[in-house]
Amino acid sequence: MSLRIGTPNTPNAHRVLLLGGGELGREVAIALMRLGVEVHVADRYAGAPAMQVAHHAHVLKMTDAQALTDLINEVKPYRVVPEVEALNIETLVALEAAGTTKVTPTAYAVQCTMDRQAIRHLAAEELQLPTSPYAFASTFEELAAGAEKVSYPCFVKPTMSSSGHGQSYVKTPEELKAAWDYAHEDARAETGRVIVEGKVDFDFEITLLTVRYRDAHTGKDETRFCEPIGHRQDGGDYVESWQPQPLSARALERAQEIAKTVTSALGGHGIFGVELFIKGDEVIFSELSPRPHDTGMVTMASQRYSQFDLHARALMGLHLEEITQERPAATAVIKAAAEYSDPAYLGLEAAMAVPGTDLRIFAKPEAHPGRRMGVALASGPDVATARERAQTAANLIQLENN
Ligand SMILES: Nc1ncnc2c1ncn2[C@@H]1O[C@H](COP(=O)(O)OP(=O)(O)OP(=O)(O)O)[C@@H](O)[C@H]1O
Ligand SMILES: NCC(=O)N[C@@H]1O[C@H](COP(=O)([O-])[O-])[C@@H](O)[C@H]1O
Numbered sequence: 096m097s098l099r100i101g102t103p104n105t106p107n108a109h110r111v112l113l114l115g116g117g118e119l120g121r122e123v124a125i126a127l128m129r130l131g132v133e134v135h136v137a138d139r140y141a142g143a144p145a146m147q148v149a150h151h152a153h154v155l156k157m158t159d160a161q162a163l164t165d166l167i168n169e170v171k172p173y174r175v176v177p178e179v180e181a182l183n184i185e186t187l188v189a190l191e192a193a194g195t196t197k198v199t200p201t202a203y204a205v206q207c208t209m210d211r212q213a214i215r216h217l218a219a220e221e222l223q224l225p226t227s228p229y230a231f232a233s234t235f236e237e238l239a240a241g242a243e244k245v246s247y248p249c250f251v252k253p254t255m256s257s258s259g260h261g262q263s264y265v266k267t268p269e270e271l272k273a274a275w276d277y278a279h280e281d282a283r284a285e286t287g288r289v290i291v292e293g294k295v296d297f298d299f300e301i302t303l304l305t306v307r308y309r310d311a312h313t314g315k316d317e318t319r320f321c322e323p324i325g326h327r328q329d330g331g332d333y334v335e336s337w338q339p340q341p342l343s344a345r346a347l348e349r350a351q352e353i354a355k356t357v358t359s360a361l362g363g364h365g366i367f368g369v370e371l372f373i374k375g376d377e378v379i380f381s382e383l384s385p386r387p388h389d390t391g392m393v394t395m396a397s398q399r400y401s402q403f404d405l406h407a408r409a410l411m412g413l414h415l416e417e418i419t420q421e422r423p424a425a426t427a428v429i430k431a432a433a434e435y436s437d438p439a440y441l442g443l444e445a446a447m448a449v450p451g452t453d454l455r456i457f458a459k460p461e462a463h464p465g466r467r468m469g470v471a472l473a474s475g476p477d478v479a480t481a482r483e484r485a486q487t488a489a490n491l492i493q494l495e496n497n
């Protein structure tokens with residue numbers, strides 16, 4: 096059936112419901128609205144970044160099955176687009192199976208990638224992709240045994256988490272108890288389980304943005320890749336990213352092969368952020384997002400179609416002729432250093448005076464130490480210049496209580 100885009104806010108509107116309304120959802124909302132879609136955004140708090148630009152906002156506990164079902168029945172979206180991990184995935188799986196709701200990319204892909212145990216099972220065991228050594232634990236004793244198995248140093252993470260929430264780098268057995276407690280305190284969603292992973296000794300890490308879309312000429316599902324994105328993480332959360340990250344021909348081929356294998360197994364249409372560790376020509380799978388990736392915000396400065404445009408197009412079943420990177424670019428994250436309520440941002444004049452820069456101010460109504468509140472984007476003649484410009488611009492932005 097061909098796509099029919101009705102007028103927003105009328106009965107014939109083409110509605111999409113985003114579950115999660117952070118900085119990534121905000122850009123997806125804008126990309127969808129440019130294509131005439133009526134956008135609904137749900138999240139756990141009012142005034143979330145995407146709510147500030149969408150047609151309709153819904154505040155609810157998305158982990159509550161009844162509340163989520165009621166919302167979907169009320170909005171009757173053409174597609175439900177999960178943007179965070181903290182949601183009741185069983186509800187989405189059931190609604191998709193009943194044929195009443197389409198989930199982007201698929202309910203299975205969302206379920207599998209939000210749970211480190213499920214994605215390891217798929218990637219390492221079924222698909223036989225190389226990963227770090229790992230073990231799962233539901234008790235502290237199991238964690239201690241798992242850490243011995245993967246050996247120190249290791250990473251301990253909640254099985255449902257993102258942006259480094261609840262993640263610890265553990266160098267000795269003495270540090271393990273604190274890591275166990277922290278994983279339970281700071282998980283995005285508490286499952287009672289943690290993963291312990293042996294440390295991968297890598298040269299650098301990348302995100303390979305991978306798009307699955309319906310080809311208008313053949314009617315078949317096809318896969319395309321963006322140029323690799325390099326990034327630097329601190330405490331499990333990204334602080335800086337750039338594109339392109341050069342790779343050897345062999346490593347690039349292997350990275351694309353791994354990304355295609357895992358995204359094809361997950362299915363559906365949309366963009367995926369495939370996280371990979373690179374050591375020489377060797378490529379090790381880490382994890383992936385079934386949606387735009389935080390490090391992929393760089394594509395707003397580097398590509399003809401950003402990862403958000405690509406996601407919007409693909410999820411609507413539209414064609415992608417090509418993905419072109421137009422210039423080297425970088426991002427640097429702006430994080431809060433303290434608690435703020437309704438914060439104000441200062442320093443925009445100086446930041447924008449740095450050549451090639453742009454800003455995304457997320458305008459979250461509350462800040463706490465370490466919360467991502469904005470990002471500086473920069474392009475330049477080469478990646479090194481773009482990185483320096485983005486860093487300089489980000490450092491010039493300050494937050495202040497109103
Ligand atoms: N086994 C490992 N070996 C080496 N480094 C690791 C390992 N696991 C995690 N890291 C480091 O920590 C970062 C964050 O880990 P991971 O992606 O699993 O966390 P996350 O909470 O899902 O973060 P995000 O949502 O940003 O992807 C990685 O990008 C990497 O820099
Ligand atoms: N790595 C995943 C990621 O970057 N997700 C992005 O962060 C938001 C949550 O931010 P918050 O914790 O500040 O509310 C999410 O809504 C999403 O946009």
Ligand SMILES: [Mg+2]
Nearest residue numbers: 258370381382
């Ligand atoms: Mg990650």
